[in-house]
Amino acid sequence: MAKEPGKSVILDAAEKVFALNGYAGSSMRMIANEAQVAQALIHYHFDTKDKLFEEVVARRSSSINSARKQSLDQLRADGRLDLEALLLAFFRPNLVLGHDTEKGGQFYARLIATTSSANDERSVYFTRKLYDPIARLYIEAIHEVLPGISDKDAVWGYLFLVGVSLTSMSKTGRAAGLSDGKCNEDDLEEILSRTVTFVAAGLRALEQTNV
Amino acid sequence: MAKEPGKSVILDAAEKVFALNGYAGSSMRMIANEAQVAQALIHYHFDTKDKLFEEVVARRSSSINSARKQSLDQLRADGRLDLEALLLAFFRPNLVLGHDTEKGGQFYARLIATTSSANDERSVYFTRKLYDPIARLYIEAIHEVLPGISDKDAVWGYLFLVGVSLTSMSKTGRAAGLSDGKCNEDDLEEILSRTVTFVAAGLRALEQTNV
DNA sequence: GTCTATAGTTCGATAGAC
């Protein structure tokens, strides 16, 4: 079925174009063409390119961040908060969205990976605004499950954790290329279990260095 | 002392502008202004924006990659190749360059982090051309020092390793912000030892899952 | 809401003087 014109069609198109070309590398014409609407319609609904980008990111980030916060609270309430559970709570929302073609969110993971690695003012602004609050929550939780870890190691460990998750989220095809096809970037559980194993061991090792 | 006009002044300016704004977000005018030369002079020396970018990257990547290859060969020749030595051989060239203000290479690390996380055709092309050969070398070396690791885990482990190193290389100020100033992104050895500890434990854990 | 047409700006690249 053909999609009807409207805001969501434009948001989907913009998400894809921004993810594949970055903010500066994307033009309103490319997005209009992808969405099969007139360029002026995008300005009617979203005003400027800047505000369009903000709405693209806001649509997904709020659900991811609230899922991450709720999972953490739930685990704590149930007394089941350990390191592996913490990592699963963090990774799963992003990976699920990044691999879920139904929701049309398969490009958001790439968009976030690109944005959070960029150094321009807009990208840094978005990263801090959207992800620093969640970061502080998870750094605090790392202290709970690894009581021996130092403040510095908890922060560096969290940043390493994010670096690993961005790698596994991006679906650039590099894993398949370097493994001659053995690694399957579409196998969600395969990636998730490896990521958790790797990061959990890394964080425990950081805790050990402070004993 | 003021720098004299010429190719190296333009390359330094381009490296900085590209690192801070990305390829698409950088204009020849911005670079000309940063270098304090006429825009036409950049075209005289480098022809197109594309070729300028290629020369900016080539200037640093060749020395980094040959350092990585030579360190690996030397360790093997000396019979001192273990996991920690392998990781140090990989991380040090990039970290040293990223923190060395004398050489003027302090922006290259950010440029590479941005480029290797981007999904546009040019960035993917550069990442594969410049870094896939070194990647295959180090994946092979991972198999040597961790004989029990599976092919898939070695590739995923290598990609996680790269993800962690990009995080610690970038100097975005996020570590300082999240730790209320406790983490010092300028302390090279502090970052390097943490990175090695974290990644070594992660890779050993991946090896263990296959026993 | 959605379109066509276009104004006004900025871009990469080139011509030509020195």
Add this chain to the structure above:
DNA sequence: GTCTATCGAACTATAGAC
């Protein structure tokens, strides 16, 4: 080798018909 000046294309955004 370095400059000023400018061309033609692409860009964001807007005006106005429907």
